[in-house]
Amino acid sequence: MNYQEQDTYGMYKNRSSDGPGPGLMGANTLDGNDVFNRQDEDLGDIKEIMLDMGTSRVAYAVLSYGGFLGMGNKLFAVSWNALTLDTANKRFVLDVDKDRLENAPGFDKDQWPDMADATWSKEIHDYYGVTPYSDGRV
Template sequence: MNTDYHFPISSSTTCSCTVKTARDEKVGKIKDLMIDSETGDVVYAVLAVDEGFLNLGTKLLALPWQAFHFHTQQKDVIIVNVEKEKLEAAPGFDSDNWPKGPQHEFIDDLHTYYGFERRRITAL
């Protein structure tokens, strides 16, 4: 996540912000943050899409953390840097069927889909 005011933010604050596109279209809210248990990094955010946006109903989308940044004038808005068409075609899941299985493969796939490079911690 990119910010113009670099400071830590709580997960509860992040989840209470409104997510909008760069074109100021309200998308929804971040439902949860998925944290890598080895590094402590947020690897992806689970975006709960508002009913009516993209005609997706209550679909959940996993997006790389790098796909988001905070609005510089509105502290309660997070901008998703993904085109609406990409979100429309994105593979999603419902609240009863969260991603399972090899998580590193899933995380690599979602970074590839959205066009963000996955940051990896290298040993010293």
């Protein structure tokens, strides 16, 4: 699924440089978006967007990977800074090999980690090789 298919308000129709689009997008249109790597392998889809309420920034995208018909999926928190939008294919790209994602720190849908924990956050950002925020805050 992609952001245009999720657009119930029509915000991406008749897009001009002044309207919503890849520069400014509705969070609800990103849920369910496909995530691929640079090798064009399907890495799953976005299940949730996590906002850092203290800094007013997008902190993580929670990806779902694996399983069948929603069963056995593993969830991963990926730093928002690790994702790039592929506007040609209307999907996100995460520059990570599929094997590396399979071994990434993940969690079960019923056992979410404390994403505000600085130690956990550092581990996630280090794993994907990204800086949390340009000002160095976690």
